[in-house]
Each structure stands twice: as C-alpha cells, then as structure tokens.
Amino acid sequence: MRKYLFLTVLAGAALFAACNRPVPVAQDGTDLWLAAGRPYSEVLASVQADIDPALPAEAFHIYDADGQRHVAAGSEAGLRYGVYALQRAEVLGQAGPGMDVQEQPYYDLRLLNHWDNLDDTVERGYAGESMWEWTSPAIPEARIRHYGELCASVGLNGAVLNNVNSNPLILDAEHIARVAKIADILREYGIKTYLSIKWTSPISLSGLKSGDPLDPKVRKWWKDKAAEIYAAIPDFGGFLVKANSEGQAGPQDYGRTHADGANMLGEAVAPYGGIVMWRAFVYSPTSPDRANQAVEEFLPLDGKFADNVIVQIKNGPVDFQPREPFSPLFGKLKDTKMMIECQVTQEYLGFSNHLAYLGTMWEECLQSDTYRDGPDTPVYKTISAIAGVANTGQDPNFCGYVFAQANWYAFGRLAWNPALSAEQIADEWIHQTFLKPDGMTDKAFESKFVEPVLDILMKSREAVVNYEMPVGLHHLFGGTHYGPAPWDRLGRPDWTPAYYHKADSAGIGFDRTREGSDNVDQYNEPLASTFNDLATCPENLILWFHHLPWDYRLSSGRTVWEEICLHYDTGIHQVEQFRRTWAGLKPYVAPALWEEANKKLEIQQHDGEWWRDANVGYFQQINGLPLPTDVRPLDTPIDSLIYRQVQSDRLGMPIHDENNRPVIVAPRFRRPMPPAAPAR
Ligand code: GCV
Secondary structure: OHHHHHHHHHHHHHHHHHHOOOEOOOOOOOOHHHOOOOOHHHHHHOOEEEEOOOOOOOOEEEEEEOOEEEEEEOOHHHHHHHHHHHHHHHHOOOOOOOOEEEEOOOOOEEEEEOOEOOOOOEOOOOOOOOOOOOOOOOOOHHHHHHHHHHHHHHOOOEEEOOOOOOOHHHHOHHHHHHHHHHHHHHHOOOOEEEEEEOOOHHHHHHOOOOOOOOOHHHHHHHHHHHHHHHHHOOOOOEEEEOOOEOOEOOHHHHOOOHHHHHHHHHHHHHHHOOEEEEEOOOOOOOOOOHHHHHHHHHHHHOOOOOOOEEEEEEOOOOOOOOOOOOOHHHHOOOOOOEEEEEEOOOOOOOOOOOOOOOHHHHHHHHOOEOOEOEOOOEHHHHOOEEEEEOOOOOOOOOOOOHHHHHHHHHHHHHHHOOOOOHHHHHHHHHHHHOOOOEOOOHHHHHHHHHHHHHHHHHHHHHHHHHHHOOOOOOOOEOOOOOOEOOOOOOOOHHHOHHHHHOOOOOEEOOOOOOOOOOHHHHOOOOHHHHHHOOOOOOHHHHHHHOOEEOOOEOOOOOEHHHHHHHHHHHHHHHHHHHHHHHHHOHHHOOHHHHHHHHHHHHHHHHHHHHHHHHHHHHHHHHHOOOOOOOOOOOOOOHHHOOOOEEOEOOOOOEOEOOOOOEOEEOOOOOOOOOOOOOOO
16 A cells, blocks of 8 residues: 555656656757847837936946836947846846946947958858858848847947958958948947058058058058048047067068057047057067067057057967966056957867856956056056957857857956956856746756856866866967977977977976066066965966976975876866766757757867877876876877877868867878987
C-alpha cells in the first residue's frame, strides 16, 4: 500500500514538473540587447515626453508626477537616452512607481571606430564584411537603423565609418555623397559621423607634390576638402588620423611634428565645429621598447595641440593585449585633451569564437590610478572622450557571437558612465538579451540562468589571460593574431613574440625596470617604484615589467615556471567549467543561441589547449624543465605545433575541423628559423 502511495506521489511530482518545465522562447540574437524590453515606440508612447532647456543637452530625467510617468530631456537625443533608460529599468524591475532617475553622460564624445575598408573587408573584423556595404549600389538602410537604435540605447553618439588605415578614396565626391546618406540616417539616432583620413590624400586625390602640413597648398587643400564635406554633412564630426604609424605616412615625413599635422587638420574643421582625433599609436622597429614610444613622442608636444584636437590613446602601451598595464601617457599629458581607445573587436582575445567579456578589462584600465594630479586620478578622470574599435559586421547578429554583443553593450555603458561596474553592466546585458522562458518565475530565472551566466562572463577575460599569456606575458601571437607562435623570431622584431617574452635558458620576461628599458619611470610615483620593485610589482604583470629566472619564487611559493604552467592549466579548467555550466542551461535558452555558444565554447576549449601546448611546450624546449606534477600533461607534442599556425579563410577567420579543433598547418611560405636558445 505504502509502495503505491509512494509511486503515485512520484508520478504526480513528475507530472507537475513536466507541466511547469520552462519552455525557452525562440530567439536568434538579432535583437541583441533590445530583445527583452518593450519596443521603444511603445515606451515612448507611454510617457509624457518633454524637452526641458534647463537640462544639459544629452541629460534626461525620468520621474513620476500627477499620476503620470515623465521623461524630460535637454534635447531630442537626451529624450531618446531617457526612453531607452526607462526601457532598461523596466526589464531590470527598477521602474516601479516613484521612479526618479536623472542622468547625463560623463563624456561628450562616445564613439565607435569602424575599421571597415572600401572593398568591404574589415580589418580585425570577425562578424562578416562591412556593415556599411561600401561596394553595394544602395546603402543598407535597415541595418544602419538597427545599429542606430543599438548605439542610442547605450548612449553612443559618434561613428567613424572607415578604417584608420584609410583609403584616400573615402574623400572623393562619390564617397562623400554616400557618407552623407549614412550620416542622414545616423543623425536620427543622435549619432555624428566621422571619417578616418589618409595623410597623403592631397597627393593621391589631387596630385599635390607634398603632404607637408606647413605647406600653404596642403593647408588649402584640407580647408577646401573640409568645406566640401560640411556642405554635404553640416554636422560632420571630424577626422580620425593614424599618421607615422605602421607604415602610414604623416607629418614627420616632412620634418614636422604630430602637433603640426593635427593642428593643420584642426584648423580646417574648426570653422564648422569639427574635431581631430590624432592617434598616439606610434612605434618604430628600432626602439628597444615599443611600450616607451608614445610617451617619448607625445610628452614633448604636451600643450602644443589645438583646442579641437584630441590625442587618442590605446588603453595599454603596446596593443590591446589580454592584459596590459594602462598606457603611461594617460598619466603624463596635462595640457592636451586625451581620449582612450578600447578594442571591442577581439583581435587578441579569440576573435568572435571565444567568450571574453571585456567589461572587466576596461574597468581595470579606467579605474587604474595614474597619480597624475596626485592620488585618485584614475584613467577615466584624465580623459575627456572615449572610442571603441567596433566588432560589427554583416552577420545577422552584428557581432558574430551572442556573447560578443556583450562587449559592444559594455563599451557603450562605460562610455556613458565609466564609474559603472563591469558586473552591473554584465547583469543588465544578460537580462536584456536573453528572454525568460515561459513558465519560469523571475526568481528561478535569476538563480538558474542569470547568475550562472554572470559568473561565466565575470571570469571569462581572466580565463583568456590564463590560457593565452598569463603572469604578464604578452604578444605571443602568430599570423592573424588568433593563435600562439612564441617561437616566432623572424622579421620586424617588435612584431614577433620573442621580442616580448625574451625567454632563454636562464629566464623569461621583458625587463622594463630601471635596469632595463626604464618603462617603469614613465609612470608617476608611487607606481614607478611599485612596478620597478619585484617585491611590490603586481604578479599578474610581473613578466611585463621584469625578466626573471625560471626558478624565481613568487608569492605562492611556486617558481615562475610552475606558475606559468599552472595558469595555462587553470585557463583550460575554467573553459571546461564554462562548458559544463552552459550545458546545464540548455532548458532555459532558445536552441539557436544555446547551440551557437555550445559549439563556440568547445572551440574555445580546444583553442585554449592549443595555446597551452604551444607555449608550455615551446618554453619547455628552452628551459628543459619538467612540468609541475599538479598540472595535466600536454595533449599535443610541441614538434607538431612549432612553426605552424591555424588555417584561415578569405576573411582571416580560423578554420576548425568537424570536432571543433583548430586546423593547424605549416605556413605556405616559411623561412628557416634561427635556432632557439639552448636548453640548460
Ligand atoms: C588598424 C594593430 C592591429 C592593426 C591595426 C593597428 C592600429 O597593429 O593589428 O590591424 O590597424 O593595431 O591600431 O592602427
């Protein structure tokens, strides 16, 4: 009898569970983080919307009065930001009666930089070809409108449409007319249009003999060109310039300075209220330390830039590595406007294949204290504008991976308010992006889905650091910047991993102390001494600043070698855990999104194993040391990885086989490598 009772209860429980099983809502990622909220027009229609000239232009105020919800703002753009903020608050359950929120953006200029080429390829783009479709007869209006909504929803207000490695044709009449059509659409979303220019444009477009910024003919050419652009786009934002950098020409070719060049362009756009963003990404192959060069070139020019020129500085001193200290230039320039350049596209963090939430990386940089004006001068307070290299393309979901969308979102939110925490932003993004399954309570959705996904996001960047280049190692990349090539010592030295890791039989790491390149002294005290001293240098940057013997003991009691091996192993464990977590989330996610991430996480794990096998295996050849006992053995012997790289498709995307493993091949043209340093 008791047995029957028990079975009946069991059957009832199973039936109850089946009836209450959550049913994922179909979605494909193409709505990005606008998926969960009410449509914008509906939110707008539900409020009393007013322009209040007393508010700053981009500010908004959401409040309840007279039994009605109000959104007041200083301008149409501010109104849009306010309505989107309300939409977000509704999704987050923060829009209850009595809501009273007033905000304005921290920076006036909040831009995306698109590295899109006129042939529709995208430099470091991993989401298909250019979203602007330069080669099509018509502009892709629907996509541009969707982009406008997405940017406006997080408060981005500028877009540089083309690659900093610019094609001069962007400034011919045909392209200006096309850009004007795009600008007409973007304007509706409060977004100004900017262009990257090529320094030699007067020569290639009009046959001038020189690009000398002090040559009156050159100056006139740029003024005329500015007049032509502003006639077509009256609110054109201005120019972004990569000059005297990575083979691009610039004013130094004529014996002039960056300030001479920037100010000449600044003068051309000043009458129209335009600006010039002049990049500080400069380095020469003969310098003993690439990390020193931005300060060396730009500090002497401090105070010499015109008012409408902003120097655009990458977050780190080298190049968007998974972990770098902040660029010391942020702490040095006092009389020059500065903006930070973040990279939303994951050039060095697994393209659109790896789950790497970058909010935590940017937070780390923006919150770093530069001590420029004494303590509490974090990077975010030294700058007056912010730019992010976009991760957008023609892929229907814009970014090539639902989790890559989180980085566009996070960049926009930090541009609006750099003091927001990466965790809060990730939490917002999850709620807005993933639809709660039918038949699931808010509470259950929170604990069973949101919290585990948040946990993955918050750990993801550190996992990439661990399996790619831990303990301060950097730039261990080969070829397309997807996979490892620590063995690479050929060609321009500062483009090879060996320049950065400096591994030999005695030790590893770049000596940037006072005994080495003295990069530490580009930082203000107390940072300079902190970084210089082995006892105080943060261990997650120790091989960035120090060259250490393999058997040097870190605070954990482990040697440098053991610590390196352990981090690689940990990175793979972390990705394995992400996979397990994601597998358990299948009941709550639309199949299309679940399958996409499931496949990509498997790719990420295999790529992580490749990274570990290549780096640990290679360094082991150099130091002759055994693996520590507490890490797993390598999967693939170094002999079958060394001097090889992943096979890539036409757009530079890595190819993986049917088991989601990278297809590792010998490069088609390989010069013989000089022998590595002998093992001891
Ligand atoms: C647009 C790195 C990238 C280049 C990029 C450059 C830059 O070197 O690999 O693709 O060029 O930075 O920021 O100018």
